[in-house]
Amino acid sequence: MTAKKIPLLDVRNLTVEFKVQDGLVRAVNGLSFKVYDGDIIGIVGESGSGKSQSMLAIMGLLAGNGKISGSVKFMGQELVGISTAKLNKIRGDKMAMIFQDPMTSLNPYLKISSQMTEVLMLHKNMSYKDALAESIKMLDRVKIPDAKNRVHLYPHEFSGGMRQRVMIAMSLLTKPKLLIADEPTTALDVTVQAQILELLRDLRKEFGMTIIFITHDMGVVANLCDRVNVMYGGWLMETAAIQIIFKNPIHPYTQALLATIPSLDHDVDKLKTIPGEPPNLLQLPAGCPFQERCSQVSAACTQNIPLRRVENRHVVKCANSNGVAL
């Protein structure tokens, strides 16, 4: 994981815009980050921060009114602007995505067996028989009891946690290099969440997979991830290794976010709050989107703010921070 290595995913200046009735919504604004082989990257942010849209853009899954600019290089190949046919060869095979609600991602009319074998028959040219055997093996691997028989069930016959395991198994069939997980445990109970996180950690070890994990839960980040990207109003505010982010957050938004969480490991009389509300993406202020709620706001915040490197692989986008502009 030296800095010289070619990153698995290299996102540069990614911007995602949507034309809506009331104007132009810029959901992601100049996002740049790199993901190296074997890392688990957490992406945290509140609703409207652009965390999901940026990942959908990378997968080429934006809604029809979405416009993407910038560059996304995956294993050295540019993904922005390539044809759907070419993209289809990559996604599902080399990169896969799982979503928050497995029920909306699975086809309720098809048995798990036909949904899983389809992936392998399409991407790996396997016969149905081989694909089925492989699917059962993978369901076993994600600890679905009695996989041999349960592969022939319909999605509604599984519980929420089991469905999410099926989704994970399905996304792993082709042994992708990169797994993008969009809040896969948010709808699950904590004890089930603990099982799924454990499973992801094991699978990374076994398959050498790289994972991008979108969440709003800082606890999950601390549990699972190596690095974290903090997003707000479409901007990447701060990125660093988790040991650094939790101990020495530099961006006022990261600091405030960590201070507002009621935690199990310490008690406070009154929770710190961030005043105001998340910004309206239709009417973003010039400069930093957090300025109206920030306790350390200054005149420089309305200007164009560069990403600054504070130390190796700790990057901040704040007008009031020190560091080398990138």
Add this chain to the structure above:
Amino acid sequence: MKKILEVKNLKVHFELSSGLFKPKKVVHAVDGIDFEVFEGETLGIVGESGCGKSSLARALCGLNKITSGSALFNGIDLAKASAKQWDEVHKQMQFIFQDPVAALDPRMTVAEIIAEPLVTLYPNMKQTEVMAKVFSTMKLVGLSQNQVNRYPQEFSGGQCQRIGIARALILEPKVLICDESVSALDVSIKAQIINLLQELQQKLKLTILFISHDLGVIKHICNRILVMYLGNIMELGAKKTIYSDPLHPYTKALLSAVPVANPELEKAKVIQLLEGELPSPVNPPHGCVFHTRCPLASEACSQSRPADKTVREHSVSCFKVN
């Protein structure tokens, strides 16, 4: 401390529709629980989905029918209350829902929404008096008066929850039941609403029943905590001791599964993963309902249901705890 609510052997069952010749199926959502709520306290109810915490809360508010048992509130048994008695109960006990946007009628203005409980339960109140109360309640929850004629869709989630709280408080109730009231909110807004609820509790001397699956939030605002699993109470005790010294194996597993926002603690932690899945509340296991997943389970656990016993000031329902 004065008891404000006393629940005894309360059951909330739901019958599933079944065919003519099929046996009747019954969901045992809440299956015989006892607890008390004292004036001025915040009692947290935790548990995973399907444990019956919401069914319990809704039954206490008259939104679900109580199947058997009793719940004594101010001398009224909620299990047998008449419509007139429920009106009295609702003047003193109000409910705040999870999804703030879905809980508000999109065709009503903020003033109409907040005034509705008042207009319904005090039909003779003068219009000017109602509006004065609406304004004072809005101020109380941090809404500005010039928003009074707007519609819910013009507000953000956090503000909608403030409207929901105002609607509950306009009757000046003694008890608030909050069912996952901050779960749908973003982190920064969640903290604002939690602080608001705490301020209001002190100012108005409210008793709060706070239902949540978020153990961090529960720890922050509750005095006592009740842990439920599959319609039964597993453990009940003061906040401090539940978190520092959990006794029931389920409480232990639940607490260890919560990720803490501290990488060092997370690395050091040994998580007690629960095996398997939550059993169906249609056929809850015999004996202790948790025995199918319990790491300590033995033969005796599947035979009979453990009685509540008091250990180190917790009430705990487990054979294995001495």
